[in-house]
Structure formats: C-alpha cells, structure tokens
Amino acid sequence: MNHDQVRETLEAQIGALVKARRETQDASEKAAASEAIAKLEREVDQLDITVANALPAKVDAIISSLEQVLNAHRLDAASALGRSVRKLRDLARNR
C-alpha cells in the first residue's frame, strides 16, 4: 500500500467511528470513539508530514537533472558569441 492508500484506509476508519459515535447515546462509548478518532487523525497528520518531508528530496533530484540540461552549454551572450565564432572558424578551415 502506498501512502495515499494508507490515508484512505485511515479516513475510512475515522468515518466508521464518527458514524458509530453519532448513533450511540452512551457517553462512555462516545468518549472512547472520540479518543480513537483523535488518535487516527493524528496518524493521518503524521503520514502527511512524512510525505511532505520526502517531497524536497524527490523534486530536487529532478530539478538537478533539469539544471544539468540547461547548463550543459552555457547559454549567456558570451558563450553564444564564442560558439558562433568557433563554428564559423571551423567552417572556414574546412572549406
């Protein structure tokens, strides 16, 4: 199960507890359900923050690859000039 499926399962358990709590008139049962709901809600938050903490490394790896593409040839004016002059010189030599 991935984290999204785990979250769905936890939310389904919370939903069932909320329904059971709504249907009972017993104060101790209501209190027990509320306690269990709070515990499961905390688990969802914990899961979400675990995923949030993993996000920077995930995107940074892709961003790093993208930057390598952008920086493979320096793209500023000086390098554009240099590449053009070099290409013309090579063409002149090969004529």
Added chain:
Amino acid sequence: MIRTIAALLMLALGSACAQLPKPELQAYSTAFEATRSAAEPMLADYAIAERDVRLGLMQTDTERSYDGFFPTFRASDAAAVSTVGLPPGAEALDRTFRAIGHYNETLVALAENRNIDEARGQVSQIIDELGGIAPPLAQSPAVKPIADLLITALTPAIAADNREQFKRIVLSGEPHVQALISALRDYTPTQYSITTSALRKKARLDPPPSDQAEVVAKINSWHKAFADYVALLDAMKLRLSDLRAAVENPRAAPILQRAATGAAGLRSYADALRLSLARVRAQP
C-alpha cells in the same frame, strides 16, 4: 571578402535553419504562467496549514511534554514554528514551480534571441573598459562601428545557435519538466489532506459546531479547487508534449492548431481554479 563572410554565415545557418515553434512555445509558457498565478494562493494557504499540522503533531507528541508551552527546543521545530520562509513541503512546491519557470524563460529567451542584444552590450562594455587600458585604441572612431558590424555579422550565426540550443533544451528537458509536473500532481492528495486537516477535524466534532454546515461547504470547495488544479496540471503536461512534438515535427499544422486552442483551454481552467479559490475564501 563580403561574399566569403556571407557564404560562411549561410553554411553556419544550414543545419539549424528550420523555424522554431513559437506559437506552441507562446501557448505553453502563457498557460504555465496562468497556472502558476492561479496556484499561488493555494500554495499560500497550504503553507499555513502545513505549519499548523506540524505544530499540532509537536503539541500532541508525548515526548515533547507540551503543557501550553514547549519546555524544550529542537532545531527541527523551525519547520513548524518559524515564519521565515516556507515549511519544507510548501518550499519544495514553490521550488518546483520556479524550476519549470526557469526552463520556460530560457526557451523564450532563446526563441527571442535575447542574447544578441546582451552580446552587443557586452562588446560595448569591453570597449569602454579598454579605454582605461589602451586609450588611443578604444577612442579610435573606428572601434565602435567595427564592434557593431561584428555583432551584426554574427547575428545570424548566434540566432542559428539559439535555435539549436532551443531544440536541445526542449527535447532533453521535457522529460524532467514532465516529471516535475507529475510530482506536483502526485502530491495533491497529501496537499489536500494537509490543507483541509483542521476543517475535517472541526466537521467531525461531537457535539457538532454551530458552523458545521459552513465548514463542510468549505471542505467541498477545496475539493473542487484541487480538482481544477489537477486539470490544469494535466493540461500543462499535454501542452508541453505538444511543444515537444512541434520541435520534432515542425511542419505538423494540426499540432500548432492544437497548441493554440489548448492554451485557451488552459486559461479557462486557470480562471475556474481562481473562482474555486475565491469561493473558498468567501466562506466564513
């Protein structure tokens, strides 16, 4: 001499003479900006929610002995408590948008040959600086016209080089940008869960709060906003694929038409997302 230079320039242009898919690029980059500006308020709300969720976890962590205050400080508390910068998840989302924006700006700069004017400026600056080293040479009335002539002569070659770089960056960079858009999309269930965490807890309170109906309505508005956001991301992926296809197959007119109509579609998605967010904010 002039004929030789002209022949060399024609040769230099030979391999990269095909036209760039500027309409597709314009459509894609405009659509991206629309997406980013529409997603920014979502990110702002998400950042606040992410801090709140982190803080809530810290307060209920039995190891922290929270009793209205934290008796200890951990460096990791900064992610939840500090308002300097964004919390880690929000910061990563923001960085992802900025990276895609940088990629797009590079493509636009190459397509518009912006570096030719920059090159002209750099050569002028070099001549000005030469004035301090070799005043007679730099002050010669022939120097600046020659420099201008040099840039003018090289302009077609620089433009051809820009076209080559443009194609290289589209083809090599597109899979990475697609992966970044996918990362944004894959994160939406977590982003939604964190954004609505406090609202969901409130909606479930027993006895129900007096504003429960409004809280539920707000959660549903967020659900709609996230659906619009995902539609925008999906459309962006498609427009980027169109740009790649246009680079690989420059004469495919249907692709060009699709890019133009696709951009209009993206803008309407972006407007829909703004409307959804306005609804969220309008609710108490």
